[in-house]
Each structure stands twice: as C-alpha cells, then as structure tokens.
Amino acid sequence: MANEPVATKNTFKRKFPLIVVEAYPWRKHGDHPKDKPVKLHDGTLTGEGLVVGFYKPKHNAYKSCPHACGKDMKDHGSVATGLVCPGDWIVTVGEDKYEHEKPTAFSDKYEAVTVEK
Numbered sequence: 001m002a003n004e005p006v007a008t009k010n011t012f013k014r015k016f017p018l019i020v021v022e023a024y025p026w027r028k029h030g031d032h033p034k035d036k037p038v039k040l041h042d043g044t045l046t047g048e049g050l051v052v053g054f055y056k057p058k059h060n061a062y063k064s065c066p067h068a069c070g071k072d073m074k075d076h077g078s079v080a081t082g083l084v085c086p087g088d089w090i091v092t093v094g095e096d097k098y099e100h101e102k103p104t105a106f107s108d109k110y111e112a113v114t115v116e117k
C-alpha cells in the first residue's frame with residue numbers, strides 16, 4: 001500500500017481504547033531519551049536511568065529472566081510495571097509514568113501514527 005503512515009517522533013496509537021502515546025524500544029541502560037543518568041551525591045554517574053532503573057534484586061530475586069529472554073540479569077531494567085528485558089518497549093502513559101510491553105504485546109496493542117505538529 002502506498003502512503004502507509006510512518007512513525008514520527010516515536011508516536012504510537014493504542015488501538016483500543018484509543019490513546020496516542022510515545023514509546024521507545026529499550027535495549028540497554030540509559031537508552032530511553034528521558035533517561036537522565038542518576039548522579040550520586042559526589043557527582044558520580046551510576047549508569048542507571050531515571051525512567052528505566054536498574055533491576056535491584058530483593059528477597060525473591062530472579063536468578064535468570066522469568067521471560068527466558070536469554071540476557072544476563074544485570075542487563076535488565078525496571079519500571080513501575082515490572083522487570084524490563086532488553087527489547088521491551090517503554091510506553092509513556094502519563095507525566096513521568098511509564099509502562100513496559102513485550103514486543104509482541106506492543107505490536108498487538110499499538111500501531112505507528114503520524115502526528116501533525
């Protein structure tokens with residue numbers, strides 16, 4: 001088909017219920033465009049992002065990825081909605097609110113849209 005819409009500025013439309021969101025694929029720490037690096041009090045950069053944080057194991061720590069993505073746990077991130085595997089999408093759902101989606105779920109729920117600015 002000619003004139004298929006092409007995503008501009010990582011803008012996607014959720015098919016149902018219809019909302020327009022920004023979304024970015026996440027591959028490694030610091031990858032998200034709003035992932036300003038976290039600084040310690042002495043100014044040292046941790047490499048952890050403000051949007052996608054480090055996966056910080058607690059008592060029930062995963063020794064390997066429950067999604068079997070094959071990546072080392074240190075290469076995983078976390079957002080409020082849970083553990084982020086490299087390759088997951090980070091969807092902006094509100095002011096400083098982010099969700100993650102597995103690639104298949106993301107493509108089932110969202111389609112790219114062109115937004116006129």
Ligand SMILES: [Zn+2]
Pocket residue numbers: 065066067068069070071076084085086
């Ligand atoms: Zn994983």
